[in-house]
Amino acid sequence: MRGRITRGIASFYYVHIPHQGVYECKAKGIFRKEKIQPLVGDEVEIDILDEENRTGNVITIYPRQNQLIRPLVANVDQALIIFALIKPEPSLNLLDRIMVQYTVQELPIIICFNKTDLVEREEVDRIRNIYSNCGCEVIFVSAKKKQGIEMLTKVLHGKMTAVAGPSGVGKSSLINLLQENVSMEIGCISQKVDRGKHTTRHTELIPIDEETYIMDTPGFSSVEVPFVEKEQLVTAYNEFLEYEPQCRFGGCAHINEPNCAVKDAVSEGKISRIRYENYVSLYEVLVERRRY
Ligand code: GDP
Numbered sequence: 001m002r003g004r005i006t007r008g009i010a011s012f013y014y015v016h017i018p019h020q021g022v023y024e025c026k027a028k029g030i031f032r033k034e035k036i037q038p039l040v041g042d043e044v045e046i047d048i049l050d051e052e053n054r055t056g057n058v059i060t061i062y063p064r065q066n067q068l069i070r071p072l073v074a075n076v077d078q079a080l081i082i083f084a085l086i087k088p089e090p091s092l093n094l095l096d097r098i099m100v101q102y103t104v105q106e107l108p109i110i111i112c113f114n115k116t117d118l119v120e121r122e123e124v125d126r127i128r129n130i131y132s133n134c135g136c137e138v139i140f141v142s143a144k145k146k147q148g149i150e151m152l153t154k155v156l157h158g159k160m161t162a163v164a165g166p167s168g169v170g171k172s173s174l175i176n177l178l179q180e181n182v183s184m185e186i187g188c189i190s191q192k193v194d195r196g197k198h199t200t201r202h203t204e205l206i207p208i209d210e211e212t213y214i215m216d217t218p219g220f221s222s223v224e225v226p227f228v229e230k231e232q233l234v235t236a237y238n239e240f241l242e243y244e245p246q247c248r249f250g251g252c253a254h255i256n257e258p259n260c261a262v263k264d265a266v267s268e269g270k271i272s273r274i275r276y277e278n279y280v281s282l283y284e285v286l287v288e289r290r291r292y
């Protein structure tokens with residue numbers, strides 16, 4: 001039987017088999033010899049030992065598509081970054097830092113702004129403009145009014161998505177809503193997220209439907225500038241791409257160089273000034289860091 005590891009506790013792995021439920025498995029000794037450890041997110045083959053008690057053995061780990069370091073998890077398809085439009089006021093610099101973190105890991109990013117019910121239409125448009133050319137899908141929702149949730153469900157469907165964002169933005173509210181829509185279908189495997197009791201020290205996949213999982217990644221309130229080369233930073237600024245070839249110098253960093261097409265595009269309002277300023281501030285941190 002083929003399934004997905006949703007949780008690992010001590011030497012037990014909980015494997016979700018679509019349409020069958022969850023089995024508590026041990027990994028056989030062969031993995032220890034080969035020095036590969038099963039990870040949450042792994043697609044595995046299991047032998048069922050006891051159908052009634054739902055126990056089994058993990059016998060094969062299928063090749064991994066990727067492996068994140070923090071949290072340690074395999075086969076992540078994409079990242080969903082959640083911010084609120086207000087309460088708390090979004091730090092767009094933090095948003096960019098999280099984007100850099102995922103971009104360098106080559107994960108597609110979806111940005112979700114929650115709490116549309118608390119702001120005017122103009123504010124939604126202002127934020128939409130800033131990120132209109134960033135290369136990521138941007139979704140506006142209200143957990144409170146249950147608006148935009150179908151859109152969210154659609155982008156998540158069939159994927160394994162890492163969810164990040166500062167606290168207070170409505171992550172739990174949104175995750176509960178996503179589970180609510182489908183919990184009947186997946187019955188007992190859908191454990192509701194209860195952050196009160198739940199210690200998020202163990203990474204855990206939350207099944208949304210038979211082939212859709214999300215993974216909450218805590219601790220994103222104060223992400224430091226990711227440890228990337230300063231030359232890599234620009235990969236998270238998709239809107240610079242079309243102007244870059246017109247910069248006078250190859251390898252232009254778009255900071256102090258003369259005849260920089262990116263800076264010109266900022267002056268002409270073709271690139272969001274906020275995005276550009278965040279780029280500059282992150283760039284400076286990376287330059288400073290390299291000095292020591
Ligand atoms: P988390 O810390 O990101 O998991 O955020 P929570 O889901 O716990 O929500 C934080 C607070 O924001 C709670 O008081 C929620 O009721 C509130 N909240 C969540 N979503 C919305 C929304 O769409 N609109 C409004 N007005 N409040 C929301």
Ligand code: ZN
Binds near residue numbers: 244247254259
């Ligand atoms: Zn330039």
